[in-house]
Every structure is written in structure tokens, then in C-alpha cells.
Amino acid sequence: MHLPLFRIFLFLLTFSHAVSATPPQVVVSIAPIHAITSAVMRGIASPKLLIEARTSPHDFHLRPSQLIALQSADLFIWVSPILEQGLAKVSARSSMQEKSLTLLEQAVIKKLKAREAGIWEDEKNHHNAQVDPHIWLSPSNAIEIARIITKRLSDIDSINIVHYRENLASFEQKVTMLEQVINTEFNLKGMPSYLVLHDAFQYFEKYFKLPAAGAVSIDPEHSPGVRRIQTLRNYIREHDIGCIFREPQLSDRMLNSISQGLEIQTGILDPIGNEGDSYTQLIQSLSQQLRNCKTSAE
Ligand SMILES: [Zn+2]
16 A cells, blocks of 8 residues: 555654653652642643552552552652651662652641640650651642642653643642632531541641641551550540541541540541542542531531
């Protein structure tokens, strides 16, 4: 078969364009940061999520297949060795350093200290206050994270720079509206005092002005012991705590041992969300989870 020359030429042109425009392979550690990255990369490529949404980032161990994904990535986005401790070693390798984007190290991200007073600590907890790494739960930080990712992607994939910037603008617009959406649709004013499972929600609490009374577990990798449970039960009685939340990766058995016989609602508060959810869905789900407790306490 004889193709006219110009069609061959067109074919080659398309082909060469496709090759040079191969978007970067991006690996992201946790689901909420993956959601933000996906928003920036929309229509260009899909980033890969490393840690499944149901696995706690504090308690994660790298599998060989995940190591391969990291090694072949062009860009690896994660929060910090404080959060994804299981990734600290591999990220320190010289082959990883140049392509790693460590969000907690970025100056524009607003950081809060982990809480350390009253019921937020117990006698075993003597470590110095460190930065609270759950930075994505503040919508203003989420916008900064999206900007940092956009800049980094534009540096390594300048062909798609216009798309990244358009996606960023649309993400910023959605997130800017969040505060209003939460305040009108979820009405969280008058929430009873509540305890969270671990000190993960501070950025959300500050942004939406809904401070938690304390955390059940000081160390996110360990369940509270008998003494801690007794301390919590006393605290709940004395401070009129209305709700206590666990996280989805843990069974409710532990919460039951705390709440048994007390007038307190139990619920789930999830700082990670589901894989595939957008960032605004994550924040709206959190608000709804808080609201469930408020409604049942009314
Ligand atoms: Zn955490």
C-alpha cells in the first residue's frame, strides 16, 4: 500500500510529539497528598499512590514492588520522615534525594507543634514537642501544597506547564470555597467536646475553629494501656466529653473499653480519606463525621 507522503509525515510528527510529551511518572506517599497531586495532573497523567488509604502512614513497611515503583519514578512526593517513618531510609538514598519532594520542609507550609499538655500527654511521653506532620488538613496548606507541586512539575515537564497552571487555578477555586461550604452545609457550631484517636486533626480544628479536647492515644502506633484508659475515663466524666472518635484502620473494641458505661457517643474521624476521593471530599467527609456525632448528641 502506498500512503501519500504527507500522511507519513503527519504520522511521524504525531508520533514524535507523543514521545517527547511523555508526562513524568509521579509517586505519592499518602491518599490526601495523592488527591492534591491528581488535581494538579488532571488530564495529563495519573500519579501512583504508594500507601493504601487503609494503612496508617505511621505504621507502614515498604514492599519490594513499592520500592521498584519508587526507583522508577521521576518525582516522589511525601510529607516527612516524621509521618511516613517507613520511607525515611529509602528517601535518604542519594538516588532518591534529587527526585523527592518533602512537603514538611517547604517554608510556605504553615506548621503547628504537636500538642503536649494535659490529656494530650501522659507520664510516658517525655519526647520534645515536634512538628505535627498532618499539614494537609488545613485547606490553606492544601493550596500551598498544590502550588509547590505545580512548580515542581512545571520544572520537569515544561510542555504541560499551561495545563498544570490551569488545574492549579481550578483546585484553588474549589478549596477557597470549602470554608463557606462547611459552614453552611455542615453547621458544626455547638459541637460537644470531643476526643480524637491521635493528635492528627489540629490543622483542621484550627481552620474550622473546632478544637478537640484531647487524644486517646499519645503514640499513633500503639493502643492505650490500662492506665491510660482509666485516665481517659476519668477525664471524660470530669470534662463532660460528648464524643470520642477512632480511625477506620482500628476496630471499635478499644473505644468500647473507654466508653463503656459512660454517656458518650462514638464515631469515626478519618484523616486520610478514601483512595480516589478529591481533597474537597476528604474535608467534607471529616466535617460530616464530626456532624454525625453532634447530631446524635442533640
Ligand atoms: Zn497521624
